[in-house]
Amino acid sequence: MKKVLIVDDDVAVVNLLCDLLKGDDLAITTASDGAQGWEKIQQEKFDLLISDVWMPHMNGIELLTKVRTLPDGPSIIVMSADDTPDVLLKAARQQAHQFVSKPFKALEMLDLIRDTLSMPAPHPIEVVSARPGWVELLVPCEIRSVDRIHSLMMKLKADLPEDVRESVSQAFRELLLNAIEWGGELDANRQVRISYLRARRMLLYRITDPGKGFNFSGLQHAAISNPPDDPIRHMNVREEKGLRPGGLGILMTMSLVDELLYNEAQNEVVFIKYLD
Numbered sequence: 001m002k003k004v005l006i007v008d009d010d011v012a013v014v015n016l017l018c019d020l021l022k023g024d025d026l027a028i029t030t031a032s033d034g035a036q037g038w039e040k041i042q043q044e045k046f047d048l049l050i051s052d053v054w055m056p057h058m059n060g061i062e063l064l065t066k067v068r069t070l071p072d073g074p075s076i077i078v079m080s081a082d083d084t085p086d087v088l089l090k091a092a093r094q095q096a097h098q099f100v101s102k103p104f105k106a107l108e109m110l111d112l113i114r115d116t117l118s119m120p121a122p123h124p125i126e127v128v129s130a131r132p133g134w135v136e137l138l139v140p141c142e143i144r145s146v147d148r149i150h151s152l153m154m155k156l157k158a159d160l161p162e163d164v165r166e167s168v169s170q171a172f173r174e175l176l177l178n179a180i181e182w183g184g185e186l187d188a189n190r191q192v193r194i195s196y197l198r199a200r201r202m203l204l205y206r207i208t209d210p211g212k213g214f215n216f217s218g219l220q221h222a223a224i225s226n227p228p229d230d231p232i233r234h235m236n237v238r239e240e241k242g243l244r245p246g247g248l249g250i251l252m253t254m255s256l257v258d259e260l261l262y263n264e265a266q267n268e269v270v271f272i273k274y275l276d
Contacts, residue, residue, distance in 0.1 A: 002117050003027045003044065005074070007037035007063065008052040013079075013102070017050065020110045026117075034058030038066050046074040048117055052102075053080035053087055061087075064094035075121045077112065079104060085132035085156050092137075092152060093127040099152065122148065123188045132156070135196040139176075141184025141210070145192075146177050153196060157203070160275075167256040168203060168273050174253050175207050175269055183209025183267055203273045213265030 004021065008014050009032045018028055029046070031037035035058040037051065049067060053060040060078060067073045078091045081102040091099055098112060123140035125148070135156065139145045150173050157165055176192065184190045195206040254260055259272035 001025060001027050002047040003029070004048045004050065004113075004117075005029045005031065005037060005040060005046045006050045007031045007034060007055070007060070008050075008079075009033055009055045010052065013052070016106065017109070020106055021113065024114070034060060034063035037063055041067060041070075041074075045072070048077065048113065049074040050077045050079065050113070053078060053082055053091070061090050061094060064091065064096060068095050073121075075116050077116060079109075083155055083158070088152060088155055089127065089130035089132070089135065092125060093130055095124050097122055097148065099155065101155070119144070125149070126191075128193075129195075133198050135194075137194045138191045139180070139194055140188045141180045141186055141190045141192060142188040143177075143180065143186065145180060146173065149176060149194065156196070156198075164203075164273060164275065168205075171253045171256040171271055171273075172205055175205075175271065179207050179209035179211075179269075182214070183211030185211070201275050203275065204270065205272075206268070206270045208268040211267050213263075213267035 002025075004026050006014055006017050006028065007030075014030050018030070021028055029040055029044075031040055033055040034051070037049070038058065040046075041049070051060040051063055060080070064076060064078070067076065073095075076094075076096045077098045077100060078096040079100040079102055080087060083099070083101045088099055097116065100109060100112065122144050123142060125140070125145070126138035127136075128138060129136035135153075137149065139149055150169070153172060154165065154169055157168065160168075176194070179192045180186065184192055190210045192210070193206075193208040195204075197204040197206075253271065257271040258274050259270070261270045262268065
């Protein structure tokens with residue numbers, strides 16, 4: 001039986017989570033603050049920790065800092081009404097696997113908890129820089145990283161117009177997926193380096209993968225290589241190679257951002273979105 005620890009001083013939230021999980025054959029323990037939560041973690045091993053941030057006696061970030069010292073700690077979901085960049089990045093630095101903004105949708109939270117419990121804890125993400133205007137991360141090359149990092153990066157841009165958020169979101173996701181799948185070859189022991197810079201008039205992303213790079217002329221499985229008179233040729237190539245449907249990433253990204261630049265080896269890409 002999987003063990004879940006819920007740490008929150010909001011009784012209504014704790015009761016909601018307990019009600020959501022009561023039919024899932026889980027052993028659920030609760031604590032009203034970080035200090036009480038840490039006591040319980042020292043007494044028994046949990047598979048999942050769900051913690052709020054701002055609580056008396058010991059806040060959630062302080063609790064995560066202690067949990068991080070454990071050799072075999074639980075997976076971690078942080079939930080908070082305070083989803084400012086500072087809090088998001090502190091939670092990421094302390095190895096929170098997911099961050100949920102309060103108030104959350106009950107069924108979405110239930111799905112997230114079930115998904116988290118169904119898989120081993122993901123490889124850690126290393127936070128190199130946590131300034132809101134300059135975020136830099138080292139991300140393991142596993143597919144699970146895509147949703148984790150995509151969710152985090154989108155929360156950092158919550159104040160931007162919806163059309164900008166949407167275009168940047170799609171471009172970032174496609175390029176990150178390419179870097180992890182092709183550059184990192186889905187090897188969780190390898191890392192993709194992500195830099196995000198926010199200036200007054202632009203957003204800049206830089207994604208560096210650990211691969212040897214590629215040549216555009218060799219991308220017959222990508223839509224960008226299709227001749228004008230055969231716009232779906234790459235689909236046949238992908239099917240022949242046994243690849244998943246797709247191949248639209250680079251072509252789509254070019255239509256979503258204002259600048260797209262590759263280094264010489266083409267294992268590093270920069271894209272820019274202007275805010276004027």
